[in-house]
Amino acid sequence: MTRYIVIRLLQAIPLLFLVSAAVFALIHLVPGGPMGVYGKNPNLSAEDLARLEEKLGLNQPLYVQYLNWLTKVIRGDFGYSYDTKRPVLDEIADRLPATVYLMGATFVFVLAIAIPVGALSAARQYSWVDVLVSTLTFAGQAIPVFWLGLMLILLFYGWARNPFTGEPLLPARGMSTLGAPFSIGDYLKHLILPMLTLGVGWISWYSRYLRSSMLDVLHQAYIQTARAKGLAERTVLTRHALKNAAIPLVTIVALDLPTIVNGALYTEIIFSWPGMGQLFFRAAVRRDYPILMAMTMLSSVMIILANLLADVAYAYLDPRVRYERSST
Amino acid sequence: MLDRALEQQPVPLAARHRQAGMLQLVWRDFRRHPMALVGVGILSVITLMSIFAFLYPYDPESVDQLNRFQPPSFQHPMGTDRSGRDVMARILYGGRVSLVVGIAAMATALVIGAAIGGIAGYYGRILDAVLMRLTDLALSFPSLFLLIMLSFLLRETHLPLFQGGIASIALVIGLTSWMSVARLVRASFLVIKEQEFITAARACGASDARIMVRHMLPNAAGPLIVNATLGVAWAILIESGLSFLGFGIQPPTPSWGNILNDAQKTLSLYPWLSIFPGLMIFLTVIAINYIGDALRDALDPYHVTGRR
DSSP states (O other): OHHHHHHHHHHHHHHHHHHHHHHHHHHHHSSSOHHHHHHTOTTOOHHHHHHHHHHHTTTSOHHHHHHHHHHHHHTTOOOBOTTTOSBHHHHHHHHHHHHHHHHHHHHHHHHHHHHHHHHHHHHTTTSHHHHHHHHHHHHHHHSOHHHHHHHHHIIIIIIOBOTTTOSBSSOOSSSSOTTSOOOHHHHHHHHHHHHHHHHHHHHHHHHHHHHHHHHHHHTSHHHHHHHHTTOOHHHIIIIIIIHHHHHHHHHHHHHHTTHHHHOOHHHHHHTTOOSHHHHHHHHHHHTOHHHHHHHHHHHHHHHHHHHHHHHHHHHHHOTTOOOSSSOO | OHHHHTOOSOOHHHHHHHHHOHHHHHHHHHTTOHHHHHHHHHHHHHHHHHHGGGGSSSOTTOOOGGGTTOOSOSSSTTOBOTTOOBHHHHHHHHHHHHHHHHHHHHHHHHHHHHHHHHHHHHHOHHHHHHHHHHHHHHHTSOHHHHHHHHHHHHHTSOOGGGTTSHHHHHHHHHHTSOHHHHHHHHHHHHHHTTSHHHHHHHHTTOOHHHIIIIIIHHHTHHHHHHHHHHHHHHHHHHHHHHHHHTSSSOTTSOOHHHHHHHHHTTTTTSTHHHHHHHHHHHHHHHHHHHHHHHHHHHHOTTOOOSOO
16 A cells, blocks of 8 residues: 555656746736736826836746746745735735634534434435435535535525624624624634535535445345344444445545645635735736646645555545555 | 447446436435435526526616615615615626636636646556646645736736626636646546447557547546536636636626625615625526435436336
């Protein structure tokens, strides 16, 4: 297995080079880049702009720019944000905790709901519970996340009031109340709406997935054997069926892990959450090339690692899967 | 053509075709899903309303500063927005945009995906390896990033086709979502190319292109139709999301996403402006998803349909 992991990691290196070159080219192909953004500033004269272009190296041929970027990145230097002039890594380090906090909490929340719901609706196939779950999860998958966020704000911030203070029931902006002393309760209250917004679609997708893999498992012979042995239905479902049905889900969960770092674009924008999604949005609008490059590379690395993790977890959980002898 | 006459092998979908007419069979399975029928109903209403939007008395882009932020009334069923434009009119015309973008994006993805997956599956060997690595590469790009960058790129190319953003956004979504189609077509082609009717067609002198398009593709159609249906819903969600962020369809051309973007600025003051466009996206997507789900059952050749 170690050998397999090492080979996969080595294979990832050329892939990352390809991705970085392609992304770099794509970003710089887009007309009206950062110079276009600066050009809108009336305080900058034509000479200022030319000097700025020279200083940022944007007047050099594309491959020179790429090689400059690459040699610096290999030394761990991702450059400075065009927008704030701060080191890119500092910008990312500032944003990462908020995103990891939001996404991590949402992940736990999603799994805590999706697993029992999916398992239950499979165990009671065609019952009213199953019909209800299936209707709700269909809706959950079709609802646009940005609209759901707005509707939750409307409901819990605009409409519902705290009966004691008359304030909105839940806050809808930011990660905590500005200027207020730190309190866990305040953080948790700010977490609820973004977490719900993000969670609904995710819960729907996971629980539908678990339901169908659980239904597959329930038709297996070893489930009949377990029942024939006289085991309690509960034991059969949790110890025999759910454990095996969860294996494919583990793969899916592993593949979703990069979102913990990428952040949630729509949710972060709607709730003014100071995370990676917002950073990316601002960088895309302002054509902040160094930030965009660093974030794409980070997210490509995460996608590759997550794929590897999914494959390794699969082999670990399902003894029938072995990678050593066969080719990938 | 002789090679067509030879195509009598019991490949599932085609085989059922011989017995009762494929559409009839598919319909028999399809109508057993009540929610899918509701979906067809909803989607037909939305489509008809978008097509016949010109019958509606208000213009989606005509400004009326005296009647800004009117609540829903008999005159303006969905109220008016911050420029006094009738929201219902904007929603109707926005529906055109959303549906056209959804279908065009999926068509683009189908063409690209079928070409790449088909060639990979049919020729195998090096072509297969290269094209499938290309597919893997495309999958390891962060897709939202790609969508946003490509939409910038196309928006500023100034080709007449791309003005207003409809064609460019459809192309962008197609360019970032062909990968599942490619994998699907490749997998089907790997199986189909070993069948005898393909050998027979080749013996009759049919060209590679003819074999792929006329003989193999129709036999891979079942899963593709399902994938394409769900893909339309996906494309509509992506388009509305991009437009919501301001990267998609550019105002004043209305799309459900950019109507919502405009409305969210006054969310708590004039909530109805935000409710309707999102509701339309939701209804359209859920209707298409239900239809796709039923089609999956109806087109699955190994799916046994209870009592016959």
